[in-house]
């Protein structure tokens with residue numbers, strides 16, 4: 001029988017645009033094909049040129065590598081400049097935070113994540129249905145992955 005998730009009554013979250021999750025710390029922003037297309041279109045670039053300018057390949061198990069945005073030398077996201085400069089076309093990973101499978105694993109992880117995100121636990125109530133739809137969207141959109149032979 002399927003376990004009832006801790007978020008059965010929904011979770012509150014409204015981003016206050018503090019940028020804490022886009023700056024200061026190293027991290028990966030993985031891109032799917034729709035993410036890459038949206039960002040390349042916004043910047044009017046070919047996707048290959050966009051990858052060369054703004055992306056990096058991150059090693060994954062089995063010798064595969066996955067496409068992520070770069071970050072600046074100060075560890076800010078490559079697109080952060082007084083806020084997100086590609087907000088309308090931001091990747092699904094950014095749009096779906098904090099409703100990530102890893103954050104929703106347990107109430108403890110949710111609460112721990114909320115320590116560094118002032119938008120979590122307040123604001124708009126996202127229902128269980130909203131959250132599960134968000135999770136399905138993430139699982140249905142694969143990260144762009146390069147085969148070991150392509151390296």
Ligand code: SF4
Pocket residue numbers: 014015016017018019020021022097116117118119120
């Ligand atoms: S840390 Fe939370 S509130 Fe701040 S920008 Fe990120 S999602 Fe929004």
